[in-house]
Each structure stands twice: as C-alpha cells, then as structure tokens.
Amino acid sequence: MLEREDKRLLEIVRNEIERVHGFIATWFRGAVAGSSDEFERQLGASMADDLINIQPSGRALTKHQLLDGIRGAHGANPAFDITISDCAVQGVFDEGRLILATYRESQTGAKNTIPADNDRVTTVLLELRPDSDRPLWLHLHETAVDR
Numbered sequence: 001m002l003e004r005e006d007k008r009l010l011e012i013v014r015n016e017i018e019r020v021h022g023f024i025a026t027w028f029r030g031a032v033a034g035s036s037d038e039f040e041r042q043l044g045a046s047m048a049d050d051l052i053n054i055q056p057s058g059r060a061l062t063k064h065q066l067l068d069g070i071r072g073a074h075g076a077n078p079a080f081d082i083t084i085s086d087c088a089v090q091g092v093f094d095e096g097r098l099i100l101a102t103y104r105e106s107q108t109g110a111k112n113t114i115p116a117d118n119d120r121v122t123t124v125l126l127e128l129r130p131d132s133d134r135p136l137w138l139h140l141h142e143t144a145v146d147r
Contacts, residue, residue, distance in 0.1 A: 006089065013101045013126065014087040016135050020046060021082045021105065030075025039071055047137045048127070056120050056144035079109030090123070099126045099135065105142070119145050 023042040026032040044067055051063040061069075083106040091100040101124050108117045120142045126135035 009089050009092065009096075009099060010087065012128070012135065013089055013099055014084070014103075016046075016126065017087060017101070017103050017124070018084050019134075020137070021084055024070060025080055025082045027070060028073055028075075028077040028080040030078060034074040036071075039067075043067060043070065046134055051137055052139055054141040056142045073112075077109065077111045080111070081108045082106065083108075086121075097128055098138075099128065100124075101126065104145075106147075117147070119147050121145050 020043065023032070027034075027039070032038065047063045047067065049063060051066070053061045053063075053066045055061060084103055085106065086104040087101065088103070089099060089101050092098070093100070102121060103124070104119060104121050106117075106119045107113060110116045110118060122143070123139075123141045124137060125139040127138055128135055
C-alpha cells in the first residue's frame, strides 16, 4: 500500500505528465492558439536547459531540438491524441528533490511515427522546485513497445 507521501508524489508526477502531453496533443491538433508565449509557458519553462530526450529510435535530442520540432508542428496533425497510463514513481532521490518515474504513452493518429497508432514506455527524471508548482523535466527516455 502506498504511503501518504508516495500518493502525493505520484499525484504530482501524474498531473505533470498528463499536463505536458495534453498540451502537446492539443498543439499538434491546432486546438490551442499558436502563441509563442503560451508555448514557452506550457513547455519551454518546464524543460531544463540541458534536458536530453532519447527518442524511441535511439536518437538523442536536446531541449531546443525537441521543442523546435514540436513548435513547428502546430496544427499539423488534427487527428493526433495521447493517452497516459501506468504512471509510477520508481525512485526518490536528493532528499525528495528528484523523482524518477515511468509511464506508458499511447499515441493515435501520429503522422510522423510508424505505426501511427503506437505505444512507448517512458522514463522521466523530474526535479521538484520550491519556487514553482511544476516539476522541471531533466531527462526523458522513450522506448517503443508493442500494443
């Protein structure tokens, strides 16, 4: 059984993962205004400057490469959606400041992924910041898995 603190951390992590992926999906669909300020507020400010994203292909992207690709795809994929499941806290480090978590991301209608309907298991390292209600994304590693 999860302790109260574990439940609180899991809720913070799940909410953040769902928030970020929800924004990405609405951005790709064009269901949110293509404002640079909104993009920065929702995504840019949530990602560490030295963030590395390991794609399912094994390609490593910097924060700027990742965000430039997303930014340039506003409204380019009207049928795209993401569902998050199986979110779990795998470890807590540095006196509760760093959270290692995993989750399953299910994409549907992805134009630039083969197959368009795909799943990935992702590991993320988040930093809880005393000056923000949102964790900072430090590292992201996505692994393609069969449906």
